[in-house]
Amino acid sequence: MTASTDPVKITTKEDGNAFFDKFDTFLFDCDGVLWLGNYLLPNTIEFLNKLESLGKKVFFVTNNSTKSRETYKKKFASFGVDVKIEQIFTSGYASAIYVRDFLKLQPGKDKIWVLGEAGIGEELATMGFEHLGGTDPRLNESFNPNESPFLKDGLDPNVRAVIAGLDHEINYHRLAITLQYLREGENKVKFIGTNIDSTFPQKDHILPGAGSVIASVACSSGRTPIYCGKPNMNMLNSIVSAAKLDKSRVCMVGDRLNTDIRFGHEGKLGGTLLVLSGIETEERALAITEEYPRPNYYVGKLGDIYQLTK
Amino acid sequence: MTASTDPVKITTKEDGNAFFDKFDTFLFDCDGVLWLGNYLLPNTIEFLNKLESLGKKVFFVTNNSTKSRETYKKKFASFGVDVKIEQIFTSGYASAIYVRDFLKLQPGKDKIWVLGEAGIGEELATMGFEHLGGTDPRLNESFNPNESPFLKDGLDPNVRAVIAGLDHEINYHRLAITLQYLREGENKVKFIGTNIDSTFPQKDHILPGAGSVIASVACSSGRTPIYCGKPNMNMLNSIVSAAKLDKSRVCMVGDRLNTDIRFGHEGKLGGTLLVLSGIETEERALAITEEYPRPNYYVGKLGDIYQLTK
Structure with missing residues (x-):
């Protein structure tokens, strides 16, 4: 076919x-x-x-990076569906795998800046990676370059990658600090986007998706991310290999x-x-x-x- | 030359x-x-x-749309510089002129949705246009499609244009409602960007600019705005004509x-x-x-x- x-x-x-x-x-x-x-x-x-x-x-x-696999398992359970964690692949998980297996960043040493929700940071933590940003409540404060705890003493030199995805708490503080890390350049800080989806369809409404969050920092930094979610083949290869699937079926x-x-x-x-x-x-x-x-x-x-x- | x-x-x-x-x-x-x-x-x-x-x-x-001409005049005064309002042209003012003189929208009848700061809404108000969004504090609330006062009773059918620019209060609520208006389509709601600047240079830091805010809603909506700030010629023509300038000098x-x-x-x-x-x-x-x-x-x-x- x-x-x-x-x-x-x-x-x-x-x-x-x-x-x-x-x-x-x-x-x-x-x-x-x-x-x-x-x-x-x-x-x-x-x-x-x-x-x-x-x-x-x-x-x-799923290209939804806002929830971790563990949280997805609970969401399925809340609908009465019993799903094993090994059955679930998210773009946040795929991004964490990319950082570990492709970029070869080292848990315990290299850190990740996250523009996104809990589903990214939780997968990174499961792999032993320390991450900054994400859902840190200090990022909910108004941005002032001289007062931001993420900027006033300089950037963290151990941050080696930015992972950006859908963030319902998007604000200028998060965008500004993400930009500072991206301005460090490709050799120092890699740029990963969870997924390209420009919208996030919900009941009755089409809402902004991960792609539209990533588009903002791609524009300000002049950089193009590597995307890890569908249709990227990294995610498919992991599934096919883990479950020993015959792709034709x-x-x-x-x-x-x-x-x-x-x-x-x-x-x-x-x-x-x-x-x-x-x-x-x-x-x-x-x-x-x-x-x-x-x-x-x-x-x-x-x-x-x-x-x-x- | x-x-x-x-x-x-x-x-x-x-x-x-x-x-x-x-x-x-x-x-x-x-x-x-x-x-x-x-x-x-x-x-x-x-x-x-x-x-x-x-x-x-x-x-x-200036391509800075966050302040109105009146506010710019005060900023100059705070530095001890006396400037007349006729000497000041902002991208917010240029966008308002575009809506009135080029799109021929009618003050008192047609409304504008603003993703941006006070400098856009104030110029629109000076021309007699009612605007929605902008600095409305209800947009600072977390977004819930069923509770947002901008969405729960439907969109305002009199909105005929979106003006988007730099917004330090950018959040998911603002982005989501802006997207709903842009999804109404080009025939119903025009899409104007104040300016293309991807960054906003400040002392010691390069911060996200209007272009990076507009990029987000351009991505989610799949639409491309008309830009009114520099290097668009509308702004230059207004100045040259108003002040009867010899361009060669x-x-x-x-x-x-x-x-x-x-x-x-x-x-x-x-x-x-x-x-x-x-x-x-x-x-x-x-x-x-x-x-x-x-x-x-x-x-x-x-x-x-x-x-x-x-």
Whole structure:
């Protein structure tokens, strides 16, 4: 199956069962696919239970860096879904892996400046990395260069990387200190972005995403980050290798063409399923464009497949 | 004189006097040229007094939209410099003029959403425009889509433009509501950026500038703003026309090649002077590149010319 085939809309019981038969493993994006913020989409749990009953492997691959894998596990539990931490991959976790395994920064010695929420710092801490910034409440104070505890005595010379991602507490203080570290230059301080998503779809509203936070410090610093989330292949390689997957039998399920579907397409997975419960429209799913690949399958929402096949 | 001539560094009394003789009118950028934040650069007042004693006309043309012209007048007064409001042009004022004269929005009917500080809203108010957002303290509250007074009852249908600029109170609430208005689309809500400056040089530190705030909402919305500050020609045309200037006898003085010097160059003014007291270096001033024009003159800081010619 190639991306040049017309996308198949799953509309019948037969479509749904054929879809299940084609794959052994499903990688799910979360926001926009399983839920919108704290609103669980209808029949999501039934759909996941159906996969379990069919003996399928399931992983959750999210570009949301605001929560750690541990916190995601709790979020699943709050919806009554029991998920192991090894089934969860976040862009914050992928960024921490990148810093440790690719940049070879050393826990206990090298530090990381974080523009982002708890999900990044918690993954770094799990690996033994000290981080600065992030959710430190002193960053909630108004910025004054002469008074900021992050600047008045100079920058921390052990900071060797900036990881930037979605931050609902974005403010001038955080942006200003992040800029100071980025101005140290590529040789001294590397620049990592968790993910490119420009928006963050929630129930009823499309809100600013990680990409729009990173865009601000990329602009002020004149630097371009390395992105670690989907569609970057680092994340896919970790999953495939950890779970010993046959890529031809893996389906990526997501709500974004330029991250999720590209991730599955460029990763040469067996197939991709686009759900329209997040950011995309049927028109865009069917469009032939250089901007993003087309999905192999699409459907309004995951629960529709459950309804068709129950 | 063309930009292909090597830039002349003003180093002697003769250089300084020849520079004065060549022009009748001087347009000054402010931040990085006259002062850095609240720090007045040495001999700035003496330099301005010298121009006055020589009978030169002087205008102040700043991309800083955080203050209104009225507030700038007070800032000059606090440094002991008496400046008329007609001598001051800000990017916030230029944006308000653009909304009124080019977009033809109607005071009393059409409203403007502001992502930025008091200097934009005050200029809009002077023209009779109602604006939303800006420094409204309710935007300092944490963002919740169901509780935000700017969103819970829907968007204001009379908002016809977004003006975005530097905002030291940038937060997720402001970014999220700005995005909602921008998502209304180009036909309904126009998108104006005050100025492109990615950084905001202050004493001892380079801080995030308007461009980096605008970059965030440009990214989330997928839209590109119209910029009204330097080097946009709207601002220059207003000044030249209001003061009936002979452009060949006008010199633009600034600290940025890609805004100030480009402004003078593309505006076909008689000449440009780059000062190195802000963002640029001598190396960049002398470089031949497609990125920005070279200045006709350059000097460490304005006060150096005063020292040479006193």
